[in-house]
Amino acid sequence: MELFGINLTAGRETYVVGDVISGEVIIQSSKDEVIEDLVVSICGIAHVEWKKCFTKYQETESYYNVKKTLIDVTSARKERKLSRRVPWVKYFELDVPEDTFPPNFYSDHGYIRNDVTVTLKLKGGKEHVTSRPFKIIDVTSLATHFEDSQRSCSQVSSFRSSTQSWTRIRLPAHILPCEGDSSVVKIGFECSPGYCKDEIDLIQRIDYRVNEVNVFTKYSVINCNGTRRQSGGDVTWTELIVPKKQLPIIHHCRLISVRYYLKKSPIKSDKFSWLPLSWQRGPEILIINSLHR
Missing domain, CATH: 2.60.40.640 (Immunoglobulin-like)
Structure with a gap:
């Protein structure tokens, strides 16, 4: 070998x-x-190892x-x-x-x-x-700082230096087609009313490999066309309407993975909380080009 x-x-x-x-x-x-x-x-x-009587x-x-x-x-x-x-x-x-x-x-x-x-x-x-x-x-928060030139669902053009609170669960999400428009899809998920009342952005994370040693990560905010919420008891059904996105091609680099997160930004606060999404169907449907690993 x-x-x-x-x-x-x-x-x-x-x-x-x-x-x-x-x-x-x-x-x-x-x-x-x-x-x-x-x-x-x-x-x-x-x-553990020890000696006793030679x-x-x-x-x-x-x-x-x-x-x-x-x-x-x-x-x-x-x-x-x-x-x-x-x-x-x-x-x-x-x-x-x-x-x-x-x-x-x-x-x-x-x-x-x-x-x-x-x-x-x-x-x-x-x-x-x-x-x-x-x-x-064992930590409950990590610091992060990065910028993005795209506009978010809440029309924020960049991230600020902030405390990033990492949750320990993944949120099951459903990808649904939009009738009459194949260029956009709906991402539906259930969450607590307290979580969904704040501004929510959809974050795309792409990992690229440069060579056998070096890897870099690109974060971007997916611009949402709209947000719908429907309350029902203890949970709120939320739908984000987002366009399918072309993956950026980086010359001489190989795509490793694409992941998605929800970023909640409470009003009048600099603290962001992140929630990784798990999919009932693969997230490839969010990408114009098929994803091959």
Whole structure:
């Protein structure tokens, strides 16, 4: 195996509880091979070792383990094929569990750490394993600052330096067609009346890869054509009418992923809260060009 590694999106090494760990598995083989199984996992490991009467003891315990199968024998053969000396790349996403975790720790007597691990099984029984460490920190807010030249739903032309409050859940969203106009779509979701009464913007995040080491992220506000709200008891059904958007093409860069967030800006406040969207259907419908990873 000439190359078998993990690249985390934007080179991140630190995450918060409820965050999404994403990246790519990169494989390059010295000969033609066929993948039988490719599994990515994130796990927290606590290890301790000690001596007693000249005997060495050790104990290892996993306090969480999240796995996802990327390729198996049921996948299409063209997806499983590794061509000689041709890089093969597979994108992945995993959610950090909702829990309280100890910080990373290293000493002569043991360690506590978090790893992203990829296990590759090839036809014929050969197995390869690679890992990459990361950190989980316990924070409720992170600072951010970026600008955007587009206009938002609330006619704001740029972001200001602010406190970005990260939620630990994803909001299920539905993409609905607009009758008589194929250039726009409706994004519908349910939220609490208190959340929906404030100004809401739709944020598009695009991750690009420059090379095997460098990744950059572009944020932009999608200009909404209108907002509709319908209250019903404890929840409010909200629809954002947005145009389908052309993905910007960056020369010599490869598209990794496209994600969407709701940004709530309370009136008379500089604090923004962010809510990642999960889709009942893929977000590709929001993009004029088909998205291929």
